[in-house]
Amino acid sequence: MTDTSKETTKKPKRVLSKSKRESNRREFIRSAVFTAGVVTLSLAGFIPILQGASARLRPPGALKNLLDEQDFFSSCIKCGQCVQVCPVNAIKLAELDEGVGIGIPYIEAREQACDFSCDGLQCVLACPTGALTHNLDYPADARMGFARIDKPKSCLAVQGKGVKGIARGADYKGLLRYDEIDRWNPIPVADHPYDIELCDLCVRQCPIEIRITQCVEKEKELEQAKSSGKLARVAEQFGNECPPKHAIEMQQIDNGDGVLRMVPAVLDGCVGCGVCEMICPVEGDPAIVVDIDKVTEWA
Amino acid sequence: MNYIKESLSQVFGNQPARPDKNEQSVELKDIYLSKRGTLTKESLAAVELEHGTHVFKKWHRRRWFSIILVNFLFLISYKFDVQLLEGAMTASRFVGFHFADLNSALQVMLAYKHVVLNLVIGTTTVFIMWLLLGGRTFCSWACPYHLLSEWAEFLHLWLVNRKLIKNHAFHRKTRSVFFVIFALLAILTGYTVFETISPTGIVSRAIVYGPGVAMIWVGVLLLFEVFYSRRAWCRYVCPIGVTYAVVGTFSPVRVVYNAEACHHEGDCRKICLVPHVLDLTIRGRAHEVNQDITSDCTRCGMCVDVCPTDSLNFKIKGLDKFL
Numbered sequence: 001m002t003d004t005s006k007e008t009t010k011k012p013k014r015v016l017s018k019s020k021r022e023s024n025r026r027e028f029i030r031s032a033v034f035t036a037g038v039v040t041l042s043l044a045g046f047i048p049i050l051q052g053a054s055a056r057l058r059p060p061g062a063l064k065n066l067l068d069e070q071d072f073f074s075s076c077i078k079c080g081q082c083v084q085v086c087p088v089n090a091i092k093l094a095e096l097d098e099g100v101g102i103g104i105p106y107i108e109a110r111e112q113a114c115d116f117s118c119d120g121l122q123c124v125l126a127c128p129t130g131a132l133t134h135n136l137d138y139p140a141d142a143r144m145g146f147a148r149i150d151k152p153k154s155c156l157a158v159q160g161k162g163v164k165g166i167a168r169g170a171d172y173k174g175l176l177r178y179d180e181i182d183r184w185n186p187i188p189v190a191d192h193p194y195d196i197e198l199c200d201l202c203v204r205q206c207p208i209e210i211r212i213t214q215c216v217e218k219e220k221e222l223e224q225a226k227s228s229g230k231l232a233r234v235a236e237q238f239g240n241e242c243p244p245k246h247a248i249e250m251q252q253i254d255n256g257d258g259v260l261r262m263v264p265a266v267l268d269g270c271v272g273c274g275v276c277e278m279i280c281p282v283e284g285d286p287a288i289v290v291d292i293d294k295v296t297e298w299a
Numbered sequence: 300m301n302y303i304k305e306s307l308s309q310v311f312g313n314q315p316a317r318p319d320k321n322e323q324s325v326e327l328k329d330i331y332l333s334k335r336g337t338l339t340k341e342s343l344a345a346v347e348l349e350h351g352t353h354v355f356k357k358w359h360r361r362r363w364f365s366i367i368l369v370n371f372l373f374l375i376s377y378k379f380d381v382q383l384l385e386g387a388m389t390a391s392r393f394v395g396f397h398f399a400d401l402n403s404a405l406q407v408m409l410a411y412k413h414v415v416l417n418l419v420i421g422t423t424t425v426f427i428m429w430l431l432l433g434g435r436t437f438c439s440w441a442c443p444y445h446l447l448s449e450w451a452e453f454l455h456l457w458l459v460n461r462k463l464i465k466n467h468a469f470h471r472k473t474r475s476v477f478f479v480i481f482a483l484l485a486i487l488t489g490y491t492v493f494e495t496i497s498p499t500g501i502v503s504r505a506i507v508y509g510p511g512v513a514m515i516w517v518g519v520l521l522l523f524e525v526f527y528s529r530r531a532w533c534r535y536v537c538p539i540g541v542t543y544a545v546v547g548t549f550s551p552v553r554v555v556y557n558a559e560a561c562h563h564e565g566d567c568r569k570i571c572l573v574p575h576v577l578d579l580t581i582r583g584r585a586h587e588v589n590q591d592i593t594s595d596c597t598r599c600g601m602c603v604d605v606c607p608t609d610s611l612n613f614k615i616k617g618l619d620k621f622l
Contacts, residue, residue: 027468027469027470028470030467030469031469031470031472031473031535034469034473034531034535035473035476035477035480038477038496038536039477039480039484041496042481042484042492042493042495042496043484043492045490045492045495045496046488046490049490070489070490071411071489073410073489073490073491074407074410074411074485074489074490074491075407075410075411075413075415076407076491077389077390077399077400077403077404077407077418077491078387078389078390078403078491078494078500078504079386079387079389079390079391080386080387080504080507080508081385081386081390081391081392083377083508084376084377084385084386093504093508095511095512095513096495096501096511096512096513096515096516097512099495100490100491100492100494100495102494102495102500102501102513103387103389103494103500103501103504126385126392127417128386128390128392128397128399128415128417128418128421129390129399129407129411129415129417129418130413130415130417130418
């Protein structure tokens with residue numbers, strides 16, 4: 001054969017020239033350095049976790065155990081399908097500054113809380129991996145955090161003040177669903193002025209409290225329907241289940257100065273959705289915040 | 300030669316098997332012999348001239364169209380609520396059916412150590428889809444980073460041509476090492492470490508949800524590919540490519556090489572993302588007259604476009620038996 005025979009030699013090991021061996025050696029070293037570099041960079045993703053900067057308010061059903069969000073981080077496939085279905089755009093995806101948490105959903109309650117206006121927990125249904133666990137059926141089952149009166153002195157109700165006008169300013173972009181205005185579409189908070197003698201927005205807008213009120217009314221209607229002999233439609237009896245416990249209420253306080261003052265008190269039914277933190281009309285930091293390291297015991 | 304064994308061997312970084320002289324058929328040997336000396340530079344130049352320019356030809360156009368279409372569908376499904384293809388490249392829903400990227404799903408399963416039904420459904424769907432379409436077809440026909448990397452490669456080759464820079468190759472086994480490292484990191488740490496730096500996920504999310512800081516990392520990667528090492532991420536790092544290459548090993552969609560038509564001028568190897576799969580186009584290196592390209596091939600079709608003598612073509616294995 002001709003020169004092809006050189007390439008098709010039967011010898012299993014071909015003797016390499018000195019320069020070829022040298023270039024192979026360089027390639028090996030280069031590859032090792034490259035590998036070490038890329039792996040080190042990927043490990044830098046743990047820095048935010050070690051700093052503890054990664055704990056945030058997560059969408060309903062997020063797999064987490066108080067401050068330990070490791071299960072949530074590992075089970076999330078970082079696709080953002082939860083982001084896409086949220087009617088109030090409450091869910092955002094974390095950036096590279098969250099390291100290995102990149103692409104994981106979180107909620108910035110003060111900007112836009114989860115007000116459950118989807119009713120059916122759409123984000124949970126959209127999640128392909130169960131990172132948002134399917135163990136919950138209704139908003140009242142969620143355990144995202146627990147609200148706390150952070151700055152009682154700045155609370156308008158404690159000061160005996162009311163709210164007149166737009167709660168968070170005309171430039172505020174956040175949305176909420178106001179059932180009496182549109183049952184199906186959330187509207188900007190900026191389009192919904194209030195006129196309230198004594199501020200109770202955190203209670204008034206609490207999705208759990210709203211639902212409880214609706215349930216009470218529905219029950220009355222059902223009673224009336226029964227007594228008047230009409231049978232209520234089955235659809236009216238089911239749906240977004242009635243929360244078993246109250247989440248927040250206004251309690252009167254007495255300073256002895258004759259001014260009507262109230263303070264919101266967070267109750268066992270709070271799911272930590274963050275609407276109270278969002279709607280709190282205090283400028284700057286809200287009087288009420290959601291802690292993520294505390295949740296109500298699962299029923 | 301066993302196609303599956305040889306494919307997996309090349310995917311994990313081994314050199315393509317060199318044919319044994321006794322293994323080659325008389326027909327193949329005759330082809331090599333008969334063409335010896337008959338091809339002058341002039342005749343090759345004439346053949347190439349007749350073939351015309353290979354820039355942005357048929358398969359190239361189709362492929363870019365496919366990448367752009369897929370990622371555009373992701374974008375409009377969210378931005379305009381079309382709901383055709385919701386999610387991002389890591390996991391999505393195509394008209395309601397769960398789709399999960401095999402490597403992302405693998406990372407999640409290794410880190411989380413539970414398997415959720417929806418993920419199994421999504422993974423199975425995607426496995427079957429890419430099994431039918433060719434495995435690493437994902438890389439060159441859907442991956443958004445591939446397109447960016449292709450542009451970086453264009454710049455890289457232009458600079459190399461002007462002798463301004465030199466390409467630095469890594470060992471191809473590096474990619475297998477990365478695959479193992481990232482799998483182990485997922486198991487040991489319980490976090491999907493690879494996703495932190497995966498440009499496929501980052502670019503896909505940037506397209507759908509808007510770009511962020513992470514795109515800086517992608518930019519650094521592209522600069523690395525332009526100035527230091529050609530297509531470094533796809534060739535030497537990406538475990539997604541390894542995963543789909545394994546799937547593609549069992550796929551009927553392949554590029555087939557015909558030794559008779561080949562003039563061994565090597566244009567195909569120059570443009571290929573994974574040129575080792577085309578080593579068989581070197582004179583004397585083929586095992587058979589008609590031989591399938593191994594599964595590390597991304598079925599991008601660049602070699603099919605560039606070959607002036609039609610010696611590389613797409614085929615669907617077994618289709619001729621049906622027709």
